[in-house]
Amino acid sequence: MKSGTQRMRVIRHRRVRQKVKGTSTRPRLSVFRSLRHFYAQAIDDQKGITLCALCTLSPQVSGDLKGTKTEQARLLGQKFAEIALKKGIQTLVFDRGGFRYHGRVKAFAEGAREGGLQF
Numbered sequence: 001m002k003s004g005t006q007r008m009r010v011i012r013h014r015r016v017r018q019k020v021k022g023t024s025t026r027p028r029l030s031v032f033r034s035l036r037h038f039y040a041q042a043i044d045d046q047k048g049i050t051l052c053a054l055c056t057l058s059p060q061v062s063g064d065l066k067g068t069k070t071e072q073a074r075l076l077g078q079k080f081a082e083i084a085l086k087k088g089i090q091t092l093v094f095d096r097g098g099f100r101y102h103g104r105v106k107a108f109a110e111g112a113r114e115g116g117l118q119f
Helices: 004-019 071-087 104-114
Strands: 028-031 038-044 049-055 093-095
Touching: 028 104, 038 071, 038 104, 049 071, 071 104
Parallel strands: 028 093
Antiparallel strands: 028 038, 038 049
16 A cells, blocks of 8 residues: 555646646656666657657666765766667756755756756
């Protein structure tokens, strides 16, 4: 059974997802954070496909990530921006996944903006 905090996050996420939709011209940037890792993916909701994805477990970034989890999230955002720009994705809709916009989620978003993404 999920705890009250997890249950409320899922409720918030459903509420956000009713309003946030990704298209092929402007995909949805979905983020998820666990206690140890951070996951991000660009999703085209019209076609139902993931365009690009990256997490702290990926071999592309696992050696580069040092420092606190917030600093790692910022670096992950910058790396995600590089990958997305290579695939031709410049503008996105940010889906915070029911998490509050602070800490690692905010650091990731700022890193992605520094990398050249717009949302």
